[in-house]
Amino acid sequence: MLFRKKIQRACEYCIYGTKADEDTILCTRKGMKHPEDQCRRFKYDPTKRIPGKPKALDFSKYDEQDFSL
Numbered sequence: 001m002l003f004r005k006k007i008q009r010a011c012e013y014c015i016y017g018t019k020a021d022e023d024t025i026l027c028t029r030k031g032m033k034h035p036e037d038q039c040r041r042f043k044y045d046p047t048k049r050i051p052g053k054p055k056a057l058d059f060s061k062y063d064e065q066d067f068s069l
Contacts (some may be wrong), residue, residue, distance in 0.1 A: 009038040015045040 011017045012035035017025040025033045029041050 007044050009036045009042045015043045030068050
């Protein structure tokens with residue numbers, strides 16, 4: 001969920017953090033940080049969170065008759 005009340009605090013989701021490279025976040029308040037780090041200035045930015053991929057649908061339990069009219 002993107003807009004949960006209890007979000008995991010991490011620099012990679014903070015409005016003050018900008019991704020410098022894969023392992024580093026550049027914070028305007030604290031400088032260079034790891035993406036999993038956190039601080040008390042954390043403010044959640046939902047546009048930085050990438051949701052996980054949905055599960056693939058399993059059509060094996062259906063047969064040909066289920067798809068015909």
